[in-house]
Amino acid sequence: MKPSLVILAAGLSRRYGSLKQLAAVGPRGESLLDYTLYDAVRAGFGHAVFVVSDGGRNEVKRHVQRLTGDAMKCTFVVQRLTDLPGGFTAPADRVRPWGTGHALLAAQPVVDRPFVVLNADDFYGRGALEAMAAHLRSLGDTGANEFAMPTYRLDRTLASAGGVSRAICQVAPDGRLTGVQELLDVRRVAGTIQGRPALGGKPLTLSGDEQVSMNIWALTPAIFPLLRERLSDFIDTRSSDPEDEFYLSAAIDALIRAGSITVQAIPTQERAFGVTFAEDLGPCAHRVADLISLSEYPHDLATAFAGMAAHNAQESTCS
Numbered sequence: 301m302k303p304s305l306v307i308l309a310a311g312l313s314r315r316y317g318s319l320k321q322l323a324a325v326g327p328r329g330e331s332l333l334d335y336t337l338y339d340a341v342r343a344g345f346g347h348a349v350f351v352v353s354d355g356g357r358n359e360v361k362r363h364v365q366r367l368t369g370d371a372m373k374c375t376f377v378v379q380r381l382t383d384l385p386g387g388f389t390a391p392a393d394r395v396r397p398w399g400t401g402h403a404l405l406a407a408q409p410v411v412d413r414p415f416v417v418l419n420a421d422d423f424y425g426r427g428a429l430e431a432m433a434a435h436l437r438s439l440g441d442t443g444a445n446e447f448a449m450p451t452y453r454l455d456r457t458l459a460s461a462g463g464v465s466r467a468i469c470q471v472a473p474d475g476r477l478t479g480v481q482e483l484l485d486v487r488r489v490a491g492t493i494q495g496r497p498a499l500g501g502k503p504l505t506l507s508g509d510e511q512v513s514m515n516i517w518a519l520t521p522a523i524f525p526l527l528r529e530r531l532s533d534f535i536d537t538r539s540s541d542p543e544d545e546f547y548l549s550a551a552i553d554a555l556i557r558a559g560s561i562t563v564q565a566i567p568t569q570e571r572a573f574g575v576t577f578a579e580d581l582g583p584c585a586h587r588v589a590d591l592i593s594l595s596e597y598p599h600d601l602a603t604a605f606a607g608m609a610a611h612n613a614q615e616s617t618c619s
Contacts, residue, residue: 301413302346303436307333308403308515309360309420310353310379319356320575321420322363325585327592330601332575332584333420334367336429338601340416341608343429344437347373349410350420351403354378360420367601371608379406385532391539399545400515401527401534408524414439417548418516423584424450425570426596432518435564444522445561447552449477450568454486454493455508457572461579463487466495467513467549468506469565477563480513480553498547511565513549514572526555 309321322331337348352360361376368374379397381390383406397403404417414436418424428450435448451469458464463485470479483495483504493506530551538544555561575584591597598604 302344303433303518304347304349304411304413304415305337305340305345306349306351306404306407306411306415306417307336307420308351308400308417309333310351310356310397310403310406311421319359321356321360323421323575323581323584325575325581325588326601327589328600328602330367330588331363331420332423332588333364334601335423335588335597336418336420337364337368337372338597338604339424339426339429341372341605342426343433345372345416345429345433347375347413349407349415350374350376351379351406352376353397354380368605369609371605371612375410377406377410379403384535385528388532388535388539391542393542394539396543396545398531400548401546401551402531404548405524405527405531408521411521411524414518414520416516416518419514419574421576422514422516422572422574423587424514424516424572425568427570428516428568428572431566431568432516435518435566436520439520444520446564447520447523447561448518448564448566449513450516450570451511451565452514452568452570452572453508454506454510454512456570457512457514458486458488458493459574459576459580460583462577463495464574464576465498467515467547467553469511469513471511471565475565477556477565479556480549482547482549482553498550511567515548517548517552517563523561526560527551530554 416432465484466486467480467482472478482498484498486495493508494503496503534546
């Protein structure tokens with residue numbers, strides 16, 4: 301059974317100024333999302349689920365279908381502020397989405413197999429997708445709560461301009477993840493790297509060689525009821541702050557500490573990058589151009605996807 305890919309694409313893009321999930325970084329207007337889809341098809345994923353906003357749904361759907369064609373089954377679900385556990389309602393002044401943990405729950409009705417979840421506006425690298433697919437294929441009948449994540453060196457994930465969110469990983473000698481600390485506004489400052497804890501506390505100075513999560517996780521549907529319980533706790537205690545978010549990384553950290561799940565941390569040498577600010581667009585385009593020059597990716601993704609679709613059709617006919 302081929303794993304699914306859940307792509308979180310419902311952000312408001314307030315810092316970027318437009319729908320950054322579709323920002324053009326490739327030679328023919330391709331977005332980082334498109335390169336992730338190409339890597340996913342090559343790594344053996346069979347179904348992509350896009351979690352989108354009401355306002356962005358049609359634009360994302362048109363973009364994806366125009367590029368990928370029939371190379372991969374695609375489903376689109378909407379993350380809504382009103383989709384909350386029983387008994388809870390969204391505060392009247394709430395505009396900001398509830399966060400990545402809530403976004404993943406929006407995909408639950410259409411995800412029935414092991415899956416990888418990641419952000420639409422980040423580039424993860426083919427090696428990371430392949431490692432996560434391999435982990436999911438290795439799970440036996442008893443591996444429902446045995447998850448995985450690729451870890452990146454912090455200094456290989458920073459934005460060209462402005463601060464970003466990163467989750468610092470604590471990893472045991474056997475490779476198990478023992479906890480994550482979500483940091484906000486992580487950036488280079490006067491020759492150092494600094495960030496502030498999402499849950500409060502003094503700013504931290506970092507070395508750059510810390511292992512971090514880029515919010516890419518290999519999970520199974522067993523995560524959904526656990527995540528919904530954590531969301532209920534969040535809404536009950538912290539929903540009054542209109543800017544607070546239910547982070548997927550924070551929920552997974554709590555579940556690890558409670559002994560409810562295990563997560564294997566798998567280091568990757570990939571360089572992760574993304575579009576957070578408009579100033580990131582040029583550097584991201586240069587990095588994509590470098591990867592194309594190294595033949596990591598084709599110059600024309602649409603033609604490559606068409607070839608994949610034709611191959612899939614031939615395989616289906618032969619079977």
